[in-house]
Amino acid sequence: MKRLTTLKDAxxxxxxxxxxxxxxxxxxxxxxxxxxxxxxxxxxxxxDPDQAGEMASKVSEGEGVQASPAALADSLRHVEMAxxxxxxxxxxxxxxxxxxxxxxxIPAVPDFNAMVNKSYxxxxxxxxxx
Numbered sequence: 001m002k003r004l005t006t007l008k009d010a011x012x013x014x015x016x017x018x019x020x021x022x023x024x025x026x027x028x029x030x031x032x033x034x035x036x037x038x039x040x041x042x043x044x045x046x047x048d049p050d051q052a053g054e055m056a057s058k059v060s061e062g063e064g065v066q067a068s069p070a071a072l073a074d075s076l077r078h079v080e081m082a083x084x085x086x087x088x089x090x091x092x093x094x095x096x097x098x099x100x101x102x103x104x105x106i107p108a109v110p111d112f113n114a115m116v117n118k119s120y121x122x123x124x125x126x127x128x129x130x
Contacts, residue, residue: 014085017034017035017038024117024120028120032124035083035120035121035124038083039083042083043081046081049073049077052072052076053076054073056069056072056076057072084121085121090112090116093112097109097112
């Protein structure tokens with residue numbers, strides 16, 4: 001049996017950390033520590049998906065959900081952990097916002113580039129020891 005990967009780019013769904021600028025400015029160290037921990041978790045999942053699957057299974061079990069550690073490990077092998085904000089991700093936000101404009105939920109597509117502050121993540125990635 002041969003496994004075919006056919007949906008490589010079809011399931012991309014970037015996740016963003018959204019923080020109030022005033023809060024971020026007043027909590028620099030906490031925000032950097034949180035981002036550093038998130039990057040470390042991503043690196044752990046990439047480095048040892050089997051152990052990450054075991055841990056995820058235990059957490060799921062504690063929440064009343066039975067999930068096979070092997071299945072979770074396999075699914076984690078297909079998750080891309082890329083701590084970055086790239087143009088493609090921001091463009092995806094533009095298309096989502098345009099849908100909201102079309103539905104008259106918001107008046108206009110915001111300038112997402114103006115909202116992004118990469119300095120915190122840049123700081124983490126510059127000193128990442130993982």
